[in-house]
Each structure stands twice: as C-alpha cells, then as structure tokens.
Amino acid sequence: MEIDPFIFRLSIFILSIFIGYFVVWSVTPSLHTPLMSVTNAISSVIIVGAIIASFSSIDGNSISFSNILGFIAVTLAAINIFGGFLVTQRMLQMYKKKEKKNK
Amino acid sequence: MSANLSSVLFLITGILFILALRGLSSPETSRMGNFFGITGMILAIVISILSVDIFFSNLIYFIIALSIGGIIGGIIAFKIPMTAMPQLVAGFHSLVGLAAVLVAVSAYYSPDSFGLGIFQNIKTASIIEMGLGVSIGAITFTGSIIAFMKLQGLMSGSPITFPGQHYLNAVLGILIISLICYLIINQSTQIFWMLIIASLLIGFLIIIPIGGADMPVVISMLNSYSGWAAAGIGFTLENTALIITGALVGSSGAILSYIMCKGMNRSFLNVILGGFGTDSTSSNIKEKTEQKPVKSGNAEDAAFLMKNASSVIIVTGYGMAVAQAQHALREMVDKLKKIDVKVSYAIHPVAGRMPGHMNVLLAEANVPYDEVFELDDINNDFANTDVAYVIGANDVTNPVAKTDPKSPIYGMPVLDVEKCKSVLFVKRSMSPGYAGVDNELFYRDNTLMLFADAKKMTEDIVKHLD
Numbered sequence: 001m002e003i004d005p006f007i008f009r010l011s012i013f014i015l016s017i018f019i020g021y022f023v024v025w026s027v028t029p030s031l032h033t034p035l036m037s038v039t040n041a042i043s044s045v046i047i048v049g050a051i052i053a054s055f056s057s058i059d060g061n062s063i064s065f066s067n068i069l070g071f072i073a074v075t076l077a078a079i080n081i082f083g084g085f086l087v088t089q090r091m092l093q094m095y096k097k098k099e100k101k102n103k
Numbered sequence: 104m105s106a107n108l109s110s111v112l113f114l115i116t117g118i119l120f121i122l123a124l125r126g127l128s129s130p131e132t133s134r135m136g137n138f139f140g141i142t143g144m145i146l147a148i149v150i151s152i153l154s155v156d157i158f159f160s161n162l163i164y165f166i167i168a169l170s171i172g173g174i175i176g177g178i179i180a181f182k183i184p185m186t187a188m189p190q191l192v193a194g195f196h197s198l199v200g201l202a203a204v205l206v207a208v209s210a211y212y213s214p215d216s217f218g219l220g221i222f223q224n225i226k227t228a229s230i231i232e233m234g235l236g237v238s239i240g241a242i243t244f245t246g247s248i249i250a251f252m253k254l255q256g257l258m259s260g261s262p263i264t265f266p267g268q269h270y271l272n273a274v275l276g277i278l279i280i281s282l283i284c285y286l287i288i289n290q291s292t293q294i295f296w297m298l299i300i301a302s303l304l305i306g307f308l309i310i311i312p313i314g315g316a317d318m319p320v321v322i323s324m325l326n327s328y329s330g331w332a333a334a335g336i337g338f339t340l341e342n343t344a345l346i347i348t349g350a351l352v353g354s355s356g357a358i359l360s361y362i363m364c365k366g367m368n369r370s371f372l373n374v375i376l377g378g379f380g381t382d383s384t385s386s387n388i389k390e391k392t393e394q395k396p397v398k399s400g401n402a403e404d405a406a407f408l409m410k411n412a413s414s415v416i417i418v419t420g421y422g423m424a425v426a427q428a429q430h431a432l433r434e435m436v437d438k439l440k441k442i443d444v445k446v447s448y449a450i451h452p453v454a455g456r457m458p459g460h461m462n463v464l465l466a467e468a469n470v471p472y473d474e475v476f477e478l479d480d481i482n483n484d485f486a487n488t489d490v491a492y493v494i495g496a497n498d499v500t501n502p503v504a505k506t507d508p509k510s511p512i513y514g515m516p517v518l519d520v521e522k523c524k525s526v527l528f529v530k531r532s533m534s535p536g537y538a539g540v541d542n543e544l545f546y547r548d549n550t551l552m553l554f555a556d557a558k559k560m561t562e563d564i565v566k567h568l569d
Contacts, residue, residue, distance in 0.1 A: 006228055009338060009346055016347045019121055020354030027127045029452065029477050030466075032359060032459030033188055034137075035127050036326055039352040040195045042120045042140055043333045046202050048113075049340050051151040053209035054165045056216025057158065066213040067161060071168040073205040076198045078172025079179070084195060085141050086180035091188075092137060094466040095130040097473055 034091045041084025047077035104153045110343055112150045117347030119143030124351060130472055147344050185467040186424045189456040190254035193247050193322055199329040200243030200306075203336050204299065207237035210339060211295055217340060223290045229339055230290060234283040236335025237295075238302040243328040245306030250321050253310075254456060260315030268312060275305045309375065316421070316498075316537035318456045319363040320374045327356025359458050366452030366478075368504075368515040397533070397545055399552040402563030405492075405527050408551070410568060412489035414445040416481065418518055419461045420454045422495020422530075426557035429468035432494065435561050436470070438568040447484070448475040449518055451499035482519050491523040494557050497536030503543050512538045526550040529560050 027035050053070030119139045126136015183191050210217045210233060211225070219229045252258035282298040313321050334349025364371050409415055417436070423429060436446045448470065450461045465475055485491060493500055500520040504512045520526055521544055528550055535541050544550055553560050 005341070006338075009341065009343070012343060013334060013338070013346050013350050016117070016350035017354045020124070020351040021358065023121060023124045023351070024355040024358045027124065028129060029362075030450075030459060030462040030472055030475060031127045031130065031133060032362075033192075033457060033463045034133065035124070035355065035459070036192050036322065036359070036457065037188075037195070038123060038127070038137060038140055039326060039355045040192060040199065040329065042123065042144065042348050043199050043329050043352045044202070045116070045120075045144060045147050045344055045348045046199065046206060046333050046336055048147055048151040048342055048345060049206035049210070049336050050202060051148070051165070052155055052217055052340065053206055053213075054168070055155040055157060055161050056209065056213045057156070057161075063161065063164070064213065066209040066216070067164075069205045069209040069212075071164050073202045073209070074165060074168040075172040075175075076202040076205070078169050079176040080172075080195050080198050080202075081144055082173045082176030083180045083191075084176070085137060085144070086177060087183060087188075087191065088137050088140075089134070090180060091185070091463055091466070092130070092133045094185075094463070094469075095133070095472050096466070096469065097130075097471055 031092075031095075034088050037084055037088045037091065041081055041088060044077040044080035044084065047074060047081065050074040050077055104150065106154075109150050109154045112146060113342060113344035114347075116143045116147045116150070116344040119146065120344075120348050120351060124355065143344075185463055186427060187255075188463060189318060189322060189460060190251050192457060193251040193254055193325065196322075196325045196329045197244050197247035197251060200240045200245075200247060200332060203240030203329075203332040204237055204244060206336055207233050207240065207339065208295075208299075211237075219339070223292075225290060227287055230286050231283065232335055232338035234286050234295075234298060236332055236339055237299055238279055238283065239328055239335055240332040241299050241302035242306035242309075243325055243332050245303045246310045246321075246328070247306075247325050249307055249310040250318065250325060253315060254318060260318075262314040263311040268308070272305060272308055275301055275308070279305065313374065314537065315456070316453075317367075317374050319453050319458055319460075320360050320367075320371070322457045323356050323359035323363055324375075325356070327353050327360060330354070330356055363453055363458060366516065368512075395546045397552055398548075398550065399554055400527075401553070402555075402560060403567050404551060405553055405560075406564045406567030408525055408527065409439060409444065409490050409492070409564070410442060412444055412524075414488045415439060415447075415490045415492060416485060416488050416520075416523070417446065417448045418491060418493045418496050418500060418520060419448065419450060419465070420494070420496025420499065421456060421460075422497075422557050424455055424460065424464055424495065426495065426559075428494060428558035428561050429464045429470075431558050431561040431565065433465075433468040433470055435565045435568065438565060442568075446474070447481065449478070449481045450475060451478055451496065451518055452516075454496060454499060478516060478518060485519045485522040488523045489525065491520045491526045493520060493526065493528045494561065495529070497530070497542055498538045498540065500544055501536075501540060501542045503540060506543075510540055512540055520544065521547055521549070524549060527553055529553045529555065529557050531556060 330352025337345025
C-alpha cells in the first residue's frame, strides 16, 4: 500500500516541533525578546503562499480577486520580514560583553 | 523549477531557520543566527518566484507590494524605541495572522493555482487544513490587535469582563469546530466566511479579559498561534518550509508562554480565563492598608547608603520602562563602579511586558549582558548584599508570596530582596502592584522608600554620588 504524502508532511511537522522544543529551551532568557522578533520574522515565510496567490491566474492576464489578496499579503509579509529581521539585528547589536576599560 | 528541486531548497530554508533560532543560545552567536534567518528568507522568496508562471503585469504589482512593505518595515525597525518592543511584536503578529487569512482566502477562490482542485470542490484534506489555517490566522489577527492596543495604551490595560463571557467563548469555539467539519461536506462561500467571522470574533473576545501585566503570556501565546497558522497554510500549500517554520514558531511561543506562566505560578488556563485581582483580592487590600509606619527617604540618603555599600543589586521592572530610566540607571552604576562598589542586575522572568523585555532595555543602555542575572542565578546573593535598588518592580519582590498561603500571589517565585541589609524602593506612591496585593516589603525596618519618578530619582542619586 502506498503512503499518503500527507503522512510525510505530518512527520516533518511533528519532528520540527521536537526540534523547536529543544532549540528554544537552549535559548538564553536574556535573548527572549529577540527570539520573539526573529520567530515573527521567519513566520512571514508565509510570503511563499502570497507569491503563489499573486501570480495565480484563471484566464491569462486579467488581475483576479485572488491576485489582489496576494498583493496585500505580500505587502504585509514584507513589512514583517524587513521589520522583523532589522529590528532583531538592531537589538542583537546592543548586547555587549563587559568592556575591559571604560571609555 | 522542478517540484523536487524546489522542495529540497525549501527544506534548506527550514534548516537555515532552525540555525537562526539555535544562534540565539548565546549573544555571540546570535548575529550569525539572524544572518542565517535572512538568508533562508531570501532563498524562500527566490524559489517561490521561480516556481510560479510569471506574467509581466502581476510582476510589477508584486514588486510594488514588496517594496512598499519593505520600506514600511524598514522605517519601523529603525524608528521604534526599544521600550515599544512589546507592542511592535504584537503588531507584527497581527500582520502574520492577516497574511495567513488572505492567503487562505485566495487559495479558496482559486484552488487550481495552488494545485488543490477546483473552486468549491477542493480536496477534503486541503479544505480541513485551509479551515484550520484561516481560523487560527484570524484569531491571531484580532487577538494581536487587542494586545497591541492594550500595550500601546489605546485601550485600558485592565481586564474587561462581562457575565457569560466564558460561555460565549465556548459556544463560539464549538461553532468554529463545527464549521470546519461542515466545510468538508459543503464548501459554500457562506460557510467559509462564517468561519472567518467567528474566528475574528473569538480572537477579540479571548484577549480583552486579560490584564496588562499578563501580556508576556499573551504575546507568547499569540506568537505560538501565528506559528500554527503558518503551519496550517503550509499543509494546505504542501510546502515544507512553511510546515517546518510553523512548527518551530509554534513550539517557541508555547515554551515562552509556559516559562511566563511558571514565573507567575499560575496555570495557563488561569491566565487565559483572565481577570487577575478583580474580585476576591480587592477586599484583601482594604484590610491591610491600616496605618503602618513606612520609612521614606530622599536621593541624598540613597546615595549615601550606596556609596558606603560594597555590593548593590539592582532589581528592574516595568516601571523602569515606563519612566525610561535605563540610561540614568546605567550612569548611576558607572559612578558606583568607580568607587569600587560591586553592582549586578536581577531580572524576574515576568518583569516587563514581554519575555526578555528588561534585558533589551538594559542592553540598550549599554549594560554588559554578563552583569545581568536571572532569578535563579542571583537569588542566593541577596543575603550577602548590602543594598538592593528596586526600580519599577513591585509584586515580584513581595515576600508575601513565600509566607501567606491566602495571598493571590502565594507560590509565585520572587526575588529575595528583603534579605539585603537595606532595600531602596523607588516608587511613585504606596499603591499596590498589578496583583492588587500590598507589598509587605514597604513596612520592613530595612526598607527605605524613595517616593519619586524612577528616572528623576535615579538622576538625583547620580548628582549626590559625586
């Protein structure tokens, strides 16, 4: 009997939850805010769905309802991607070790 | 691009995202981690563009949409003050939620482009996944908007409750599940939109009864939801990168919620059902506020105490963020270090309005991260410390949590501030903290209350340290 591809995706999903579990427990508590902003940025990978929606076509060239939703979703995801990664970068740059001598 | 090749590349995207989170295990590796994350995202976007049939008119709109989003995102990222980080994250979550809803609606109306069948005759598995994705996305969207408004002060931070609230939520919850099941037999547009509306409504209803200081739990929970929504859409689109990312984000948010709940010694359900310190506890306060002597002092006394101390621990809380006192605090610590006072910072897990909020603010003020300690690492040190400087924190220092089983905060892990030789408590008034419990610490012999704005007081102390 052939295995439904859904089962493969489910396996990936469940194993990823476990990876997430162990990786996130190893995150130092002082970086929990950057963790939230970076997870927020990567969840915007939903942009791949928005891209398909932006280019979906029923009858060639005319712009459909689905395309418009796609463009809006691309905009929202882009705000998140740029905003999320840049603000994370900004925060991480602030974390410094003790300096040996004061300025 | 062939489907197999793009699947493998999406898997690589997923791995890059795992490395991005892994990098956060220490500040040194974190910047590299963020770089992995950015690379993964660029890869994902490029693969998706190469996998669809591009036609020119839509490409232009796509580029415009991407640029507008990118510019807005970039401006926000550079302009936002660090104290506004909780509401920024809440706002960003709402965008992920809404994007998930839009993608699902688009897939519902043109399933053929997504390879899911034809309109109103979508594969059963896909319609279930789509229903789940759209529902969680909608809940994330409205829930995050309420969280954003509460954090930004556009809406009262106090819990909003009304009779029958939990029943209404339960009914809506059952309705949502029934609608998803019903979609399997009848994929009509009415059912689909009813599902979206019910989900939007419940997102709004579950966040309004949750109060301001419980926001760390709420933000983490919404973070988790945005992940599950992404995973739901990932199943619909049969996209590995989305499934992996959704699972990572989902479990990350769930772990953070758990850590936050543990920091308050409350069950997740208790936080979600809302209303802390609303009814039973308010009577408690009245009994306790009989006139008890409090010692209060000024900046000069505080400066004198700290100058003559050999070690000082600074306990920060949300009040420090509100007063923007982190820079003044750092200045004070610099002065103290010059006269050889050992200074460290103590942070309670639920201090502030989101996980790690205080750490970011201290980092912004150039406090080295190896001087900042978590509750478990520093709690034993209070007994050997001369002065504790409590700035903007309250409930997390209340010894009642250890002694009075009747108190609503009993059992909550607290910082053992009272064990210090003397405690300096900066506060504007005697009012109780969020939990509505009087802080016993105020009346201790070794406590000196400094009634002032946190920033103003710290600046005054700096002057007196010269």
